[in-house]
Amino acid sequence: METEKMVHRANEIARFWQAYPHDEAVAAVAGHIRSFWEPRFRRQLVEYAETSGADLHPLVEEAVQLLRPRTEPN
Numbered sequence: 001m002e003t004e005k006m007v008h009r010a011n012e013i014a015r016f017w018q019a020y021p022h023d024e025a026v027a028a029v030a031g032h033i034r035s036f037w038e039p040r041f042r043r044q045l046v047e048y049a050e051t052s053g054a055d056l057h058p059l060v061e062e063a064v065q066l067l068r069p070r071t072e073p074n
Contacts, residue, residue: 001041003048007055010045014057029059030066042067 001009013032017025033042049056049064056064 001044006041006045006048010060011055011057014059014063018057018059025059026062027066030063033063033067 010029010033014025014029017028017032019025020028033045037045045060046064046067049061053061
């Protein structure tokens with residue numbers, strides 16, 4: 001997905017949820033992206049947030065933390 005389009009879509013989701021309590025909003029943004037975005041687009045968003053993150057809504061930035069692949073402790 002084009003970066004500009006990806007950022008726009010993610011930010012639209014965040015703007016919808018921003019009126020909700022903060023923790024609920026972060027979880028809802030992550031949940032929406034997890035449920036409705038293809039895995040490759042989710043990975044692209046996580047990579048973008050880790051490398052630049054320019055113009056991402058703060059709720060998206062926090063939601064990305066919940067979208068990162070989990071690693072098992074050794």
